[in-house]
Amino acid sequence: MTGTSTPRGTARPTSRDVARAAGVSQATVSLVLGDKWRGRVSERTAAAVRDAARGLGYRPNLAARSLRLGHTRTALLVVPALTNEFFARVYTGAAGVAAEHGFGVVIYPSPDGLGPARDPFASARAALDGVIASSMATEALAAFRGMDLPLVMLDSDPADPSVAARVNLDIEDGMRQVARHLLERGHRRFVHLASAVPSWTFDVRARALATALATVPGTEVRTVRAPFEVAAARAATEQALGDPDGPGGARPTAVVCDGDLLAAGALKAARRRGLRVPEDLSVTGFDDFALATAVEPELTTVRLPAERVGEHGMSALLAALEGRSVPEDDLPVELVVRGSTAPAPPR
Known part of the structure; x- marks a missing residue:
């Protein structure tokens, strides 16, 4: 045989x-x-x-090869949270590309993406070949900048020039798609349920929404903020909606949320206020997590290709290690229309 x-x-x-x-x-x-x-x-x-x-x-024999080549073929992926589905998918994408090239990926949480983050390898910097940081505030990266390693930023402020490469999503276009979808259905009174976490990606969403809504006369938008917790999002939305039978018919007809988890809280708030979704109130999310199809009605949301972000991030790091330039085109996002949005109710 x-x-x-x-x-x-x-x-x-x-x-x-x-x-x-x-x-x-x-x-x-x-x-x-x-x-x-x-x-x-x-x-x-x-x-x-x-x-x-x-x-x-x-x-x-990775240990022997590391000694021979002078590097360990290991990348560090820094994320704000391990429990967030987006970052789990980013890791999956990065690890897949890494495995194809004989690399490993170590994941490290820096809570909320705020700083300064602790250096997780203060005594073992030689154990890494490069760093990928996802959705991190600039000041959170001070420890990693001091490691003299290639740094690739994901979903982060493009104004920061001190990185080897950057992979961003077209967040602005995603929010424009949300605004256009709702405006075309007659909505003019909005609540923006925004993330309470200060971050470039959420700042972009707020600016893009305000700019898009301002193109149509007679629109109104009120911004309220909440942590990424269902209960907090519900409370903030309840307060923003006010009394559905109040005078003047000024109740908002649409809630635009910075994330699907916030949208889940908004859906709960609508039920507590006796409002039907989408007949009385439309709700949109941003992420397209598994949660988006677990709620009822299913959520209209912006799909973010998180695994592709991880894949592109790891590919960018490999290119930087080989001295190759990396194009920094934003990855496209897609509005997925489901049952949580409908034409605005009559005044």
């Missing part, structure tokens, strides 16, 4: 075993498994090496 699998009890396969199985040199194996084969080895040969390595169950 022929094959390349390694029987139980035998020694761990080496790069020499892979070379022998693929019919190539050890140098070729190193090029292919180190992802440096393009332009030097044919695609057919590279595929043969990968197949042989996979069949043998070969795993490179």
Whole structure:
């Protein structure tokens, strides 16, 4: 029987075993498994090496390779929270690209993305090759700037010039899409349920919404802020909605939320006020988390391609480590229309 699998009890396969199985040199194996084969080895040969390595169950000795190459092929991903679905998806995208290039990703939370963050590797900076920071305030990154490592920023202020690369979402266009959707359905009285966390991404949402609504005469918008907690969002929305039977018919007809979690609180507030969604009140979110289809009615929201953000961030870090330039085009976002929005009720 022929094959390349390694029987139980035998020694761990080496790069020499892979070379022998693929019919190539050890140098070729190193090029292919180190992802440096393009332009030097044919695609057919590279595929043969990968197949042989996979069949043998070969795993490179990362410790030895790190000593030989002078780096550990490890990236640090800094996020404001581990419990937020957006950052979990960012990690998934980054880790997928990293794995394709023999890198690992260590995730580190810096609460709320505010600063200054503690340096998690104060005594082991050599354990990292670069840092990716998602949705972080500029002042939160002081510790990481001092590490003399490439820094890639995700969903962060483009005015900060001291980074190797940046990957942003077209947040402004997302909020414009929300505003256009509601204005076209006759809404003129709005509540903006904004995040209480000071951050570039939320500042962009506020400016974009105000600018878009100002293009239509007769619009009104009131901004209230809440932490990313359902109960806090519900309380803030209840206060903003006021008495649905109040004088003048001035009750808002739409609540625009900075995130899906805030929108869930807004939906609860509407029910407490005796308002029907979307007949009496339209509600929009921003994220398109799993929560968006778990609530009733399902939430009209802006879909953010979080995994692509992570993928692009890791690719940008790899490019920076190789001395390649990285284009900084914003990733597009998409308004997903569901049951929580409808034409404005008659005055």
